Amino acid sequence: MKKIALIFSLAVLLVLGLSTAALAATNGPHGGFTTNTASCAQCHKTHTAQSSHLILFALVSGSQNDIYRTCTYCHSSTGSSHYDEVDGEIKDGSNLWATSAGGFQSMPTVEGATSYTTMATVSSKHNADQANNTLVAIPGGSSALKFELRCDSCHDPHGTQNARQLVPTVTVWNTLGTAYNTVSTIPNGAISMxxxxxxxxxxxxxxxxxxxxxxxxxxxxxxxxxxxxxxxxxxxxxxxxxxxxxxxxxxxxxxxxxxxxxxxxxxxxxxxxxxxxxxxxxxxxxxxxxxxxxxxxxxxxxxxxxxxxxxRKTFSTSQPAVVAASSYQVSATDKNHVVLAFNSYMEKVSAQTAGNYTVTGTGVTGVSSAQLQPNGVLGKTVLLTLNGSLTTGSSYTITVNTTTVKDLNGLAVSSTGNTFTFSSK
Ligand code: HEC
Ligand code: HEC
Ligand code: HEC
Ligand code: HEC
Ligand code: HEC
Ligand code: HEC
Incomplete structure (x- = not known):
């Protein structure tokens, strides 16, 4: 599945004529245009475009508005960009990482993997993926204004001065669906990120x-x-x-x-x-x-x-506990990763100290690294990398240090909930 995705994105790259140099810069085809730029031709065709807004390629199938489908032509699991905004993940070639903005359909709950087995469906989102001409109101905004919420309500595909191409002036497709309408100009539109x-x-x-x-x-x-x-x-x-x-x-x-x-x-x-x-x-x-x-x-x-x-108002005195553990395969042949889930948000430094975990069982001598998911913050799940290899079908027991590993209430892991035994995949 992943191989097909990679081949497809290479094909897209070739079709679009994107060079590797263009990919190395984060802004990709968005902005920084020279007087003799070739970038326009990555998205537009003048006389024989296949989609609205003179977009050169045929849009990915779906019921979402044209802009969403234009952006996700590249910003999806099979698209040419590293950023898959459908799934809230960054594809760096061998790993998947959570994006900082989150996804529109799903998001990774465990990073570092090249399979999609650990994605979770989003429970809420900015509904930028509704059909053409679906008008929405803004909570806490002008009730007089209803518009199509789309990717280009927030980002300019032609680039802006900030690192995420966020628009300095918010202009939206207006109530009548016939023209752009200015919502608001951001004071000091130069957001620095x-x-x-x-x-x-x-x-x-x-x-x-x-x-x-x-x-x-x-x-x-x-x-x-x-x-x-x-x-x-x-x-x-x-x-x-x-x-x-x-x-x-x-x-x-x-x-x-x-x-x-x-x-x-x-x-x-x-x-x-x-x-x-x-x-x-x-x-x-x-x-x-x-x-x-x-x-x-x-x-x-x-x-x-x-x-x-x-x-941190008066908090529960019930100590955090391990609620699940299982072997986790970064690739089909991978035999040295385990995912450990707690029932509480864990404190980063103690949760990421490899020495706070021990593992017993055939062929495994210890833990070499511990990574709180995703991106090391706000996690309830820790990905452990083991020294040695797990044997399929064998039983392993993970033990967490009950004095050092703490949750965000500052409570140490319970001595009745600090171990978990699982059978390796
Ligand atoms: C990453 C894809 C992409 C690239 C590259 C791109 N465009 Fe666009 N362009 C779009 C999309 C999507 C729209 C329609 C939505 C919008 O205007 O935000 C659009 C709309 C436009 C419009 C009409 C709206 C407006 O802003 O005036 C013009 C003109 C335009 N593009 C010119 C260009 C030129 C010139 C270049 C090269 C310097 C270029 N585009 C490069 C995607 C792109
Ligand atoms: C032709 C392919 C293509 C299309 C279409 C496209 N993008 Fe991109 N986009 C890229 C590439 C390539 C990058 C650079 C990051 C990378 O290496 O993948 C990028 C980066 C971005 C970034 C991050 C910018 C940064 O500097 O970090 C944003 C935001 C973005 N795109 C938004 C959009 C939006 C919104 C649309 C639709 C209006 C869109 N893109 C359409 C290819 C595309
Ligand atoms: C272009 C206008 C626009 C901008 C900019 C914008 N929003 Fe929204 N937002 C909306 C609209 C419209 C809705 C409600 C419609 C929808 O999502 O269907 C919404 C909904 C929301 C919701 C409620 C979602 C839900 O599940 O009910 C939250 C929370 C939110 N926005 C936060 C933010 C934050 C944080 C930012 C800045 C990063 C932001 N918004 C920027 C237009 C905007
Ligand atoms: C301290 C945390 C916090 C901050 C900061 C925050 N929000 Fe919220 N927001 C919430 C919570 C919690 C909710 C859920 C409803 C509630 O409790 O009011 C919410 C709900 C929303 C909603 C959905 C509509 C509603 O009122 O229920 C929108 C839109 C929203 N926030 C936008 C924003 C914007 C824009 C900002 C920045 C100006 C912002 N929020 C800053 C915590 C926060
Ligand atoms: C309501 C405004 C809003 C809408 C709608 C929106 N974005 Fe974003 N987007 C943002 C903001 C704000 C950030 C930076 C957030 C951060 O870093 O915490 C961002 C970040 C990104 C990034 C950088 C990678 C990441 O996820 O952190 C890409 C690429 C991107 N957006 C593409 C898109 C595409 C494609 C769409 C439509 C499918 C879209 N955005 C719709 C506000 C928006
Ligand atoms: C990122 C830190 C942060 C988060 C998260 C946060 N607060 Fe606050 N809160 C503050 C700060 C700082 C103040 C003091 C504000 C001031 O001086 O006006 C405050 C003030 C308050 C006040 C007093 C407001 C007043 O003007 O009387 C209440 C009540 C409150 N927070 C409730 C909440 C609730 C409920 C949530 C969760 C939705 C929340 N806070 C999340 C930082 C936070």
Whole structure:
């Protein structure tokens, strides 16, 4: 399955004439055009285009709008870009890594694998994948405005000044579906983001608070930065409501403890951003729908885990435990990986210390590395790399250190829930 995907993406590369040099830059065909650019021809054909907006190629099949299908021609599991936004994953040739924005259909729950066996379906997303001419309203935005939410509502395929081609002025296909309409110009449209380790196991540094201006360009009312906004009625379109502010230092939260704080903030200020609590594309977080009619609303953690990660109000004394373990195959012949699942979000440093785990069974002498999933933050799952090889059908027991390995409440792993025995695949 993966081989076919690779061959297909190579074919797409050849058809589109993308050079390897173009792939090495993260912005790909988006922007930085010279006066004699060839880039336009990667997407457009002048007289004989196959799809709307003069797109040269035939769109991937599906009921989604034309723009979604144009972008996912390249940004999918079989497309030529490293970024598969359908599945929220980065394909670096031999591994899959979680993207920082999340996916529109599914997301990886275990990284580093080349098979799709560990994907989870998203529980909420920005619905940029609806059919042509489906108009939506913006929660916390102008009720007068309804538009087609598409990839190009947020990104300009022709590039912008920031690392994610986010538009400095939000223009959307308007209520009548006949013209572009300006929603809002972002004050200081230059959102500064740094992509670390691009197109592989990457992470994002938000260098300022302007991503809040970006989200707030549509969700106007939710962009509250005044001290004590939560005690004051505020809002442009829906007044008479109180709102949690953003743009202040997370460290100012009552109960905040840096050692157990895992959510992303701005750097170096440590300010609370919309993307501190929310993914930009989609999430696999679980919430009990009976409690929250709104569902998982792009949240980065299950239920209201985000609140506790900052405020740490009186927490449960029930210690975390291992709830599952199984051998995990990075490739068909792989015999030295195990996935261990806890029932709690784990603290990164202790969970990633290989010496905190022991494994007993035929052919295995210990653990050489431990990686919290995905991207080392917010994980309940640890991928262990073993010294030696597992034997199919043999029984193995994993034991976790009960004094050093802790969850985000700072509680050590329970001595009645620190071992798990499994039979190797
Ligand atoms: C990655 C694919 C891609 C590349 C490369 C690309 N375009 Fe586009 N272009 C699109 C898409 C998708 C649309 C329709 C959606 C939109 O406008 O955001 C579009 C729309 C346009 C439009 C109409 C809307 C507008 O912005 O005025 C023009 C003109 C245009 N492209 C010119 C160009 C030129 C010139 C180049 C080369 C410098 C180029 N495009 C390169 C994908 C691309
Ligand atoms: C012709 C193929 C192609 C199409 C069509 C395409 N992209 Fe891309 N895109 C790329 C490549 C190649 C990269 C560079 C990253 C990489 O190496 O894969 C990229 C990168 C990006 C990035 C990351 C930019 C960065 O600098 O990190 C964004 C955001 C993006 N594309 C959005 C879009 C959107 C939105 C659309 C549809 C309007 C689109 N792309 C259509 C090929 C494409
Ligand atoms: C509501 C706005 C919004 C929409 C709609 C949207 N994006 Fe994004 N996208 C973002 C933001 C914001 C980021 C950067 C988030 C971060 O790094 O935390 C991003 C990041 C990306 C990236 C970089 C890799 C990643 O996932 O982190 C790519 C590629 C991309 N988007 C493509 C797309 C494509 C293709 C679509 C349509 C299928 C789309 N986006 C729709 C806001 C949006
Ligand atoms: C171009 C306008 C636009 C921008 C920019 C935008 N959004 Fe949205 N957002 C929408 C619309 C429209 C909806 C509701 C429609 C939908 O998703 O079907 C929505 C819905 C949401 C939801 C609720 C999803 C749900 O499951 O109900 C959240 C949370 C959200 N946005 C957060 C963000 C964040 C965080 C950012 C910045 C990274 C952002 N938005 C940027 C237009 C936007
Ligand atoms: C401190 C965490 C946090 C921050 C920061 C945050 N949100 Fe939310 N957001 C939530 C939670 C939790 C929900 C679920 C509903 C609720 O509790 O109000 C939510 C819900 C939403 C919704 C869905 C509609 C609704 O009100 O239920 C949108 C849209 C949204 N947020 C946008 C934003 C934008 C835009 C920003 C930045 C200006 C932002 N959020 C910052 C936690 C946060
Ligand atoms: C990233 C850190 C962070 C997260 C996550 C977070 N908060 Fe806060 N919260 C703060 C900070 C900092 C303040 C102080 C704000 C101020 O000075 O205006 C605050 C203030 C508050 C206040 C007092 C508001 C007022 O103006 O009276 C309440 C209530 C609150 N948070 C509840 C929550 C809830 C509920 C959640 C989960 C949806 C949450 N917080 C998530 C950082 C956070």
């Amino acid at each position: 740094t992509v670390n380790n691009p197109t592989t196991n990457e992470t994002i540094t938000y260098n300022d608070d302007h991503i809040n201006d970006f989200c707030g360009a549509c969700h106007t009312d939710y962009l509250q930065t005044a001290v004590n906004s939560g005690s004051t009625q505020s809002g442009t379109y829906t007044s008479g409501l109180y709102r949690h502010r953003v743009g202040m230092a997370a460290a100012g939260a009552s109960g905040y403890n840096a050692a157990y704080f895992a959510l992303p903030t701005s750097s170096p200020a440590g300010d609370v951003l919309c993307v501190t609590c929310h993914y930009a594309h989609g999430t696999t977080a679980a919430v009990s729908s009976t409690t929250y009619a709104n569902g998982s609303t792009l949240l980065r953690m299950d239920e209201r885990g985000v609140c506790q990660d900052c405020h």
